[in-house]
Amino acid sequence: MRVQKLDNPLRLRVLRRDIARLKTVLHEHEKGIRALSATTGKILGSGKEKSSEE
Secondary structure, eight states: OOOOOSOOOEEEEEEEEHHHHHHHHHHHHHTSSSSOTTTOEEEEEOOOOOTOOO
């Protein structure tokens, strides 16, 4: 196997962090900590965020 030089080595760091973030959200969903919206795929908060009505 041949190794190539990366065009943008910093992109690899960003991609690793994105993957870790996705794994975290999926893990939280499996544990019931965080819910995912079935229609949009957006993350629904755990209810700990401050509301604007306070």
